Amino acid sequence: MATRATLIRATSRADVDRALRTGALERVGQGRYTLPEVDRAAATAFRVNGHLCLTNAALAHGWEVKQVPSTPHVAFPRNRNVPRPWRGLVQVHRADLGPDDVSGVATSREVTLLQCLRQLPDDEALAIADSALRHGEDVTLRRVNAQVRGAGAAKVRRIALAADARAANPFESVMRAICLTVPGLEVTPQMVLSTDHYWARPDLTAPEHRLVVECESFEWHGDRKGFTKDVRRYTLLSAGGWTVLRFTWEDVMFRPAWVREVVCRAIGVDARTEVPEAWPLAA
Structure with a gap:
């Protein structure tokens, strides 16, 4: 991104005009030019x-x-x-x-x-x-x-x-923000759970409630082998006394109140309990 004056000082007027004709440069505003691959938001700013x-x-x-x-x-x-x-x-x-x-x-x-x-x-x-x-x-x-x-x-x-660097992605962060609106619930991202019967690193874990929360996307499983591995892991966690909740991206992003209600019910908290003022629930 550069002004015309800057480009001419670095090259020449003829070079700038030639680059515009060939599409190597794009004019985005009065005297302002960018390369075609520049992000649109940046070019607009x-x-x-x-x-x-x-x-x-x-x-x-x-x-x-x-x-x-x-x-x-x-x-x-x-x-x-x-x-x-x-x-x-x-x-x-x-x-x-x-x-x-x-x-x-x-x-x-x-x-x-x-x-x-x-x-x-x-x-x-x-x-x-x-x-x-x-x-x-x-x-x-x-x-x-x-x-x-x-x-x-x-x-x-x-x-x-x-804030926690262990959060794998925004999907998981938004789910954690919902959990923070549940009184008495503390969740940890990517905590390793290991016994003689299972090894798992759930997206979010609340040990005091024996609760595991997984943020599920269709792409993550990738293939049947990955899907089978996940099903077995969830089954072993359930057999080990863990409550496993699985939420889709659509529900976490667009139905946060419903997701919160399910989490409350899973840990025995009345869903009508007022959301802590410090962590208002997203619309």
Whole structure:
């Protein structure tokens, strides 16, 4: 991504025009060009002279998210006028960013984590925090947790404390966020369970309730051999006194209240018990 002036300084006017004719460059805005393979969200932010933020900034840093936004989140300075045509291309956010607050076309890793944990729903924020830890951002997360102040600081600290690098993917993180709304339930990602009769590493385990929660996707089993192995593992866990709950991606993402109700029933908690204020259930 570069302006026309930058490209001409690096090459020549003729080279730039030739690259545009051949499709090696794409014009995305007035005097602004990108390579064809540049991510569309990044190209859009560059076109409108803003910075990717929140979920789209997390994606730009290589972190996995619960759901990719259909319209990119883009931050603009508070006093900048955003032309009406641009407002239909992006979700407009306001932030006065300094040189250390940006990384390329996105907010910096630290600012991205801070904004996501402060502004996004809990399940989305936890998925991003878990992913950041998987990608080695433990120091960044600790710095955000230590320095956060003002409105939403308690939420940032709560999610930072709950974040866990052992979470395998956003699917599992969102399921854990649901479990955190169940009073008295603590689940651990990827805990190894081993006896003379079975060896397993469930997605989520609550030893005090002898509960195992598996996040099931059709692609994960891969073939009949994998499916058979999983069925045997679940059977052996059940025979060993564990309650095994298996949830699909569709239910976890789109029916969180129902998933919570099932988990409550499995551990003997009244599903009508008020959701802890600190962990509101996603819509």
